[in-house]
Amino acid sequence: MAKSNTNETKFERRLLCVVAHPDDETFGSGSTLIKYAAEGASVFTSCATRGDVGEIADRSDATPETLSAVREQEYYDAGKVMGVKKSILYGYRDSGMAGTADNDHPNAYVQVPIDVVVAKVVDTIRELKPQVVFTFDEGGGYGHPDHIHASLATKLAYFAAGDPSYTGSTLAPWKPSKLYYHGFPRSIMKTWFAAFAEADPDSDLAKLDVNEMGVPDELLSTVLDTAPYVDMRRKAIEVHRTQYSPLDRMPTPELADSYLNQDFFIRVDPPVPEGQTGIFEHDLFEGIEE
Numbered sequence: 001m002a003k004s005n006t007n008e009t010k011f012e013r014r015l016l017c018v019v020a021h022p023d024d025e026t027f028g029s030g031s032t033l034i035k036y037a038a039e040g041a042s043v044f045t046s047c048a049t050r051g052d053v054g055e056i057a058d059r060s061d062a063t064p065e066t067l068s069a070v071r072e073q074e075y076y077d078a079g080k081v082m083g084v085k086k087s088i089l090y091g092y093r094d095s096g097m098a099g100t101a102d103n104d105h106p107n108a109y110v111q112v113p114i115d116v117v118v119a120k121v122v123d124t125i126r127e128l129k130p131q132v133v134f135t136f137d138e139g140g141g142y143g144h145p146d147h148i149h150a151s152l153a154t155k156l157a158y159f160a161a162g163d164p165s166y167t168g169s170t171l172a173p174w175k176p177s178k179l180y181y182h183g184f185p186r187s188i189m190k191t192w193f194a195a196f197a198e199a200d201p202d203s204d205l206a207k208l209d210v211n212e213m214g215v216p217d218e219l220l221s222t223v224l225d226t227a228p229y230v231d232m233r234r235k236a237i238e239v240h241r242t243q244y245s246p247l248d249r250m251p252t253p254e255l256a257d258s259y260l261n262q263d264f265f266i267r268v269d270p271p272v273p274e275g276q277t278g279i280f281e282h283d284l285f286e287g288i289e290e
């Protein structure tokens with residue numbers, strides 16, 4: 001059958017984005033969510049924590065006591081702006097940046113055994129039946145322990161969801177077709193984080209190793225043109241008022257453009273064909289027929 005050259009399909013396309021904190025879905029890959037929702041796909045997000053110990057931006061009225069409730073609402077509101085059909089929140093406690101005392105809090109997300117977290121994500125996949133699932137890269141973008149935990153849990157859940165012998169969920173198996181890691185190209189991240197360090201040498205972000213940021217550019221398999229959705233992305237970023245906007249901290253307009261105009265991914269499953277290098281896909285649903 002000839003392949004349609006429009007974005008219209010005869011079946012419902014369903015996309016699930018799995019993140020760790022309210023704002024990850026918007027600051028990380030919001031344009032991807034907006035793009036597919038605008039094209040008629042059913043877009044879903046699941047978020048592990050309420051972002052309890054995040055920074056509080058100057059422009060916000062939130063206090064450390066109200067932050068988690070305010071951020072939860074920001075997550076739902078940003079989802080509405082982006083056209084997300086359902087925004088799920090598991091409600092674990094934010095573990096904080098690597099090496100902070102919050103890592104050891106008994107309720108911290110990173111303290112939750114991986115099997116327990118996997119079961120939650122399997123339930124979500126089996127309930128929503130996405131063909132495409134994506135999450136953070138294995139390094140969590142910039143090493144955040146919650147991102148790394150969510151990435152591993154999502155990969156394990158992706159394969160368990162379609163396995164009838166998996167005992168962690170009572171729902172009927174559903175096998176998604178494709179798994180991706182959303183990845184910021186290291187070339188962009190190096191420039192960006194070096195600018196953080198220069199602007200505020202005492203910030204947590206300044207202490208991170210720029211050579212470990214994002215993913216090596218050569219590992220990226222997939223890029224989406226998200227330039228048409230920049231205005232809506234900016235509106236969704238605005239909704240996360242308790243958080244410093246990534247756009248406020250952009251050192252140059254060129255870097256802001258590279259952040260907003262494209263979203264990059266690593267295809268995990270099906271595996272990238274042997275010998276295939278560089279970007280070869282421009283649509284997360286490429287090859288999916290039903």
Ligand SMILES: [Zn+2]
Binds near residue numbers: 147
């Ligand atoms: Zn996060």
